[in-house]
Amino acid sequence: MHNYLSLIKNLEFYQKKQEAVVMAAIVRREAPTSGKPGDKALITQSGEIKGWIGGGCTRGIVVKEALAALEEGTSRLVRIQTALDAPEQSGVKNYKMTCMSGGSLEVYIEPIMPILELKIFGRSHIAKALCELGVLSGFKVTVISDLIEGEMFDKASKREMLKGFDPNLHLNQYVVVCTQGEGDEEGLARAIKTDPQYLGFVASSRKANAVLMALKRKGVSHAQLTKVKTPAGLDINAKTPAEVAISILAEIIQLSRVKTGPMTSSMPSDLNLSSDLYINPVCKIPVSKSSAKHVVEYEGEQVYFCCDGCHASFQKEPSAYI
Numbered sequence: 617m618h619n620y621l622s623l624i625k626n627l628e629f630y631q632k633k634q635e636a637v638v639m640a641a642i643v644r645r646e647a648p649t650s651g652k653p654g655d656k657a658l659i660t661q662s663g664e665i666k667g668w669i670g671g672g673c674t675r676g677i678v679v680k681e682a683l684a685a686l687e688e689g690t691s692r693l694v695r696i697q698t699a700l701d702a703p704e705q706s707g708v709k710n711y712k713m714t715c716m717s718g719g720s721l722e723v724y725i726e727p728i729m730p731i732l733e734l735k736i737f738g739r740s741h742i743a744k745a746l747c748e749l750g751v752l753s754g755f756k757v758t759v760i761s762d763l764i765e766g767e768m769f770d771k772a773s774k775r776e777m778l779k780g781f782d783p784n785l786h787l788n789q790y791v792v793v794c795t796q797g798e799g800d801e802e803g804l805a806r807a808i809k810t811d812p813q814y815l816g817f818v819a820s821s822r823k824a825n826a827v828l829m830a831l832k833r834k835g836v837s838h839a840q841l842t843k844v845k846t847p848a849g850l851d852i853n854a855k856t857p858a859e860v861a862i863s864i865l866a867e868i869i870q871l872s873r874v875k876t877g878p879m880t881s882s883m884p885s886d887l888n889l890s891s892d893l894y895i896n897p898v899c900k901i902p903v904s905k906s907s908a909k910h911v912v913e914y915e916g917e918q919v920y921f922c923c924d925g926c927h928a929s930f931q932k933e934p935s936a937y938i
Contacts, residue, residue, distance in 0.1 A: 619656070619667060626658050626666045627728065634730040634789060635661065638682035640669050643693075644722035649674065651721055661686060663893045663902060672909060672923040673714045674721055676901035679893070681709055681725050691726040714899055714925035731756050732872060735791045735810070737778070737803040739763050742818055743794035745861035747772050753865060755790075760806075763798060778802065783809035790868045792816040792848055800827050801834075808840050814871055816848025816864055897937040898926035914938055 623639075630637045638659040642651045651670025658666040659682035669678050674696055681694050696711045697720035704710075713720060734755040736743050743759065750757045751771045758774040760781050769775055778799065783806050791812040795803040800819070804827060807815055817824055824846040832841060849863030850870070893902040901922060905911075908920035910927040914934050921927040930937055 623656055623658055623667055630658070630660070631728075631730055634733070636686055636727060636729045637661070638685055639726045639728055640667075640678050640682060641724050641726075642669055642721055643724050644720075646697075646720040649719035649721050651723075659683070669723060670721065671907065673711075673899065673901060673926070674723075675907075676896060676899070676903045676922045677711050678723055678725065679902045681723075682727075685725050685727045689727060689729070691724070694721075694723045694725055696721045696723070714923050732868075733758070733789055734868070735760060735807075735812075736772075737761065737791070737793040737807050738795035738798060738818075739765075739768060740794045740796040740798075740818070741857035742796070742860050742864075743792075744769065745858045746792060746794065746864060749858075749861050749865050753869070760803075761795075761798075778806065781806055783807070789813045789872075792818065792864055794818045801830055804844070805831055805834070805836065808836060808844070811843075814868055815844050816867070817844050817846040818848050818860065818864075819846055821847070894920040896920065896922055896926055898929050 627637065640657050640659060642653050642655045645651065645653050649670055650672070651668070651674055655668050655670070657669045659679055660666070663679045663683060665675065665679065669675065677694060677696055681692060685692060691707070693708045694711065695708060696713050698713045698718050732755050734750045735758045736746055737760045739759070739761045747757050747759055747769050748771055757772045758776060759769045759772045760776045760778050762778045764775055789812055791807045791810055791814065793800070793804050793807050793816070796818060804817055817827075819827065828841050828844065832838070848867070849860060850867045852859070852863045852866070854860045854863045892905050894905050894908070895901070896903045897919065898921065903920050903922040905920050909923055910921040912919050912927070912930070915938065917938070919930065919938070921930065
């Protein structure tokens with residue numbers, strides 16, 4: 617129970633940071649292995665493990681596949697067994713158990729993406745349509761306006777007053793200003809200070825230029841102003857408020873998918889891994905330096921191994937791996 621509660625707290629921490637992590641859970645085991653069914657761990661983007669899913673080569677394989685799952689945005693079942701005689705299956709990754717003790721494991725790996733947050737400034741018809749579509753698309757939506765009436769934005773997760781809105785307290789990824797004549801300058805000025813990943817301003821080119829110039833005269837820097845996307849949304853020849861909202865949400869979704877792409881089967885060398893991780897030269901699996909089972913020095917370099925099998929293979933012919 618303690619381990620489970622600790623995992624939940626860690627997951628909440630990374631969700632608040634809007635950082636994706638991976639949940640790994642052992643679902644099947646054949647002894648001898650240190651990991652047992654029900655053991656779980658979170659793996660961060662730097663390859664750190666919060667929890668327990670076994671040691672040795674299991675640990676490194678799970679880290680490798682967890683990072684691939686984050687990159688690809690897909691879950692997978694990882695089988696680690698003494699013989700690679702299982703048929704190829706979609707969504708299943710097979711690895712040979714290199715630990716001399718033997719045993720086998722099946723680990724389910726699932727990426728947990730952060731809940732995307734959308735903040736909408738204003739109470740216009742476009743703001744209302746964007747709020748409804750955003751909620752349907754899985755966004756956590758907050759609407760900011762001093763003029764919201766009653767249940768106008770009843771589907772929003774939160775409603776805030778512009779006067780009391782502190783942009784420095786918010787971690788925002790996507791912000792859209794839909795004030796449309798009601799406090800445009802103030803709304804855009806507050807939105808700019810949140811320094812979001814995306815900042816769209818719903819306005820005609822003429823009006824947008826006027827508002828941006830007014831903010832520049834008030835001391836807003838050129839670098840901040842150039843981050844404003846106006847007109848907001850993809851060019852789909854939108855006319856109605858719903859169509860404009862669709863074009864904006866489509867642009868946000870497109871941006872949120874930019875980092876997703878195919879990953880090669882081998883561990884890339886440019887991943888931002890924890891400094892404690894080292895790529896085992898035999899199996900190409902990351903191993904924790906602090907808990908490596910074997911460490912040898914070869915030509916002035918410390919070489920770390922996850923298990924007896926990799927260590928033995930290296931000792932036979934080190935030049936083949938370094």
